[in-house]
Amino acid sequence: MLSRRHFIKLASSSAGLLVTACNIKPSKKNTSAHVVIIGGGFGGATAAKYIRKLDPTIQVTLIDPKTQYISCPGSNWIFAGIQNTTLLSLNYQSLSNHYGVNIVTQKVTFIDPEKHLVTLSDHQKIHYARLIVSPGIDFRWETIEGHNESSTDLIPHAWKAGSQTTLLNNQLRAMKNGGTVIICAPPNPFKCPPGPYERASMIAYYLKRHKPKSKILILDPKSKFSKQSLFIQGWKKHYGFGSSNSMIEWLSIPDNPVINIDINNKIVETDFGDKFKADVLNYIPAQKAAHIAEKAGLCDKKGWCPVAHNSSESTLLPDIHVIGDASNYNPLPKSAFAANSEAKICAFAVVSLLNRQKIIKPTWTNTCYSLITPEHGISVSMIYKLGKNRKLNKVTGAGGVTQNTDKKSLALEADYSRQWLTSITQDSFS
Numbered sequence: 001m002l003s004r005r006h007f008i009k010l011a012s013s014s015a016g017l018l019v020t021a022c023n024i025k026p027s028k029k030n031t032s033a034h035v036v037i038i039g040g041g042f043g044g045a046t047a048a049k050y051i052r053k054l055d056p057t058i059q060v061t062l063i064d065p066k067t068q069y070i071s072c073p074g075s076n077w078i079f080a081g082i083q084n085t086t087l088l089s090l091n092y093q094s095l096s097n098h099y100g101v102n103i104v105t106q107k108v109t110f111i112d113p114e115k116h117l118v119t120l121s122d123h124q125k126i127h128y129a130r131l132i133v134s135p136g137i138d139f140r141w142e143t144i145e146g147h148n149e150s151s152t153d154l155i156p157h158a159w160k161a162g163s164q165t166t167l168l169n170n171q172l173r174a175m176k177n178g179g180t181v182i183i184c185a186p187p188n189p190f191k192c193p194p195g196p197y198e199r200a201s202m203i204a205y206y207l208k209r210h211k212p213k214s215k216i217l218i219l220d221p222k223s224k225f226s227k228q229s230l231f232i233q234g235w236k237k238h239y240g241f242g243s244s245n246s247m248i249e250w251l252s253i254p255d256n257p258v259i260n261i262d263i264n265n266k267i268v269e270t271d272f273g274d275k276f277k278a279d280v281l282n283y284i285p286a287q288k289a290a291h292i293a294e295k296a297g298l299c300d301k302k303g304w305c306p307v308a309h310n311s312s313e314s315t316l317l318p319d320i321h322v323i324g325d326a327s328n329y330n331p332l333p334k335s336a337f338a339a340n341s342e343a344k345i346c347a348f349a350v351v352s353l354l355n356r357q358k359i360i361k362p363t364w365t366n367t368c369y370s371l372i373t374p375e376h377g378i379s380v381s382m383i384y385k386l387g388k389n390r391k392l393n394k395v396t397g398a399g400g401v402t403q404n405t406d407k408k409s410l411a412l413e414a415d416y417s418r419q420w421l422t423s424i425t426q427d428s429f430s
């Protein structure tokens with residue numbers, strides 16, 4: 001049973017979770033409460049661990065089709081040659097061995113919200129008292145012509161880490177000196193808002209050393225992007241941005257987005273008929289909540305899952321909570337940091353609800369680090385809380401972006417970035 005002292009100790013020791021009120025009392029619940037979690041990424045793994053830490057009498061089952069999870073954070077660094085897939089590979093052994101989480105290696109194919117059942121790919125059915133859905137994103141292939149999931153072996157998105165990242169990296173290594181890399185950035189909202197721009201930086205770092213005549217063109221359907229002034233400052237410093245000899249070019253085309261791809265010739269075509277030829281083409285598609293969330297009826301018309309933020313419970317289906325990239329926590333970005341923060345608040349809410357206690361009044365945190373070179377890091381941080389209108393608001397005066405841009409401070413930011421990756425993966429998976 002969870003004591004008040006134990007609860008407060010956990011709350012205060014949980015990185016990224018600020019608890020402003022806590023009234024949990026001894027349990028009144030049926031002892032066999034079972035929480036099922038779909039998706040063992042940063043959201044699902046963190047929720048599983050923290051529910052078991054908060055109340056070991058609750059059974060937790062974590063379902064994911066893969067035995068190994070490869071972290072997207074850090075995966076852009078592979079292109080610079082300063083990271084590898086093995087170091088980014090995580091598993092669920094610690095969650096099982098240390099916290100007693102029941103791991104099921106299956107895909108969830110169906111959610112029955114009335115009967116409180118999930119069906120797995122092997123047709124097994126599992127009953128839940130509360131369900132947490134954290135399946136990440138899927139792609140809106142309908143927004144592009146000439147390209148879809150089946151041609152990602154030619155045109156990698158590398159927006160789910162693993163074989164796609166390796167494929168893009170191999171294409172970059174095989175490209176001639178003087179080649180053109182085109183990155184097609186996605187429209188908002190998408191997972192990891194600074195990700196395409198960190199990717200351009202990491203590819204530029206590699207090209208500058210090994211293929212210095214090469215160019216990177218970012219075709220962007222947005223007119224601005226995350227940490228833009230810090231990226232541009234870094235690109236000017238390291239990659240000649242803005243000069244006639246710049247390695248990186250950013251072309252903002254909000255009224256003229258890419259709508260067609262000739263996959264065999266790696267030519268992208270925009271709405272007005274402009275054509276750009278790539279030697280390596282990294283098309284990152286528009287995004288929506290993962291298929292299972294859509295199929296279950298958890299998504300709104302925009303393709304994301306609306307939730308009551310203080311509990312993460314779906315506003316469309318009762319007893320189902322949605323966290324991480326699939327959910328709408330706007331203005332929180334879709335990041336691993338945010339998924340971890342949402343998961344802890346969800347864990348507190350689920351434990352409280354099962355114990356028939358009031359839920360806490362939370363605040364959420366996010367920091368997104370990016371590398372421009374291995375010695376030049378930048379970051380943006382923010383704290384969020386519920387406003388009177390029950391919408392999530394940024395806390396005025398909190399957070400901000402990297403302020404000190406001297407060499408030593410930027411090198412420290414790069415170190416913080418690496419240390420953050422170690423600590424978040426341990427917090428979520430160990």
Ligand SMILES: Cc1cc2nc3c(=O)[nH]c(=O)nc-3n(C[C@H](O)[C@H](O)[C@H](O)COP(=O)(O)OP(=O)(O)OC[C@H]3O[C@@H](n4cnc5c(N)ncnc54)[C@H](O)[C@@H]3O)c2cc1C
Pocket residue numbers: 038039040041042043044063064065066069071072073074075076106107108109134135136137158159160161191192195290292323324325326334335336337338339367368369
């Ligand atoms: C290149 C790149 C770099 C990034 N860098 C950073 C960074 O530096 N910092 C940061 O904070 N964030 C970063 N992110 C964002 C981060 O990866 C995501 O925001 C985070 O992984 C979201 O966690 P999640 O749990 O919502 O989803 P995911 O981590 O995507 O996990 C979803 C899981 O659900 C499983 N799943 C899906 N459908 C089913 C189903 N039907 N049944 C069972 N399981 C299912 C999947 O197998 C997967 O394991 C980056 C992303 C990218 C692409």
